Amino acid sequence: MAGRQIRVNINGTDHQAIVEPRLSLADFLRHELGLTGTHIGCEHGVCGICNVLIDGRSMRSCLLLAVQVDGRSVETVEGLAEGEKLHPIQEAFMDEQGLQCGFCTPGFIMSLKELLDRNPNPSEDEIKDVLGGSICRCTGYAGILRAVQSAVAKMGGGRPSLLD
Numbered sequence: 001m002a003g004r005q006i007r008v009n010i011n012g013t014d015h016q017a018i019v020e021p022r023l024s025l026a027d028f029l030r031h032e033l034g035l036t037g038t039h040i041g042c043e044h045g046v047c048g049i050c051n052v053l054i055d056g057r058s059m060r061s062c063l064l065l066a067v068q069v070d071g072r073s074v075e076t077v078e079g080l081a082e083g084e085k086l087h088p089i090q091e092a093f094m095d096e097q098g099l100q101c102g103f104c105t106p107g108f109i110m111s112l113k114e115l116l117d118r119n120p121n122p123s124e125d126e127i128k129d130v131l132g133g134s135i136c137r138c139t140g141y142a143g144i145l146r147a148v149q150s151a152v153a154k155m156g157g158g159r160p161s162l163l164d
C-alpha cells in the first residue's frame, strides 16, 4: 500500500514521516517514533490507556490513524517533564501512589492534563467525568483519586473532596 507523507508536531518537535494509511496513531508513536509511554490496552476505544492530546484535546490514539494528525500537534506523556523535573500531575501520581503497575497511568495523566489546562479549578463532576473515561485494573482507584486531588491543588485549584 502506498505511504502518505505527514507532518506533525510531537511534544514540540516537528516530524515528517511516510506512513501507511491504515497505521494507527498509537502504533506510529510507539513503533515509528519510539514513544512507548503511550500504552495500548483494549485497542477499541474503551480503556483510555492510549490517550494523548491532539491540539490540546484528549483523544484515543488507538482509534486515530497517523494520517489524521497531519498538520496537528500531538502531546504524549513523554512531553510533560522538563528535564529531570516532573510535571505536577506526574509528581502527584508518584507522591500519592496513584498507580500500581502503571500501565493505565499515561492515559489518566493525559486526560487529566487536558482538563486542568482548560480549567485549573474543575468541579468534582468534571473530574469524575474525565476519570470515568479511563480504566485501571489494579489500584482500586483510591490512590488515583488522591493523586487527582493533589494534582488539582498543585496546579492552583481548590482541593476537591473526591474520597468523601
Ligand code: FES
Pocket: 039, 040, 041, 042, 043, 044, 045, 046, 047, 048, 049, 050, 051, 060, 061, 062, 063
Ligand atoms: S487502547 Fe485505546 S482506548 Fe483502550
Ligand code: FES
Pocket: 098, 099, 100, 101, 102, 103, 104, 105, 135, 136, 137, 138, 139
Ligand atoms: S495501575 Fe495497573 S492498570 Fe492501573
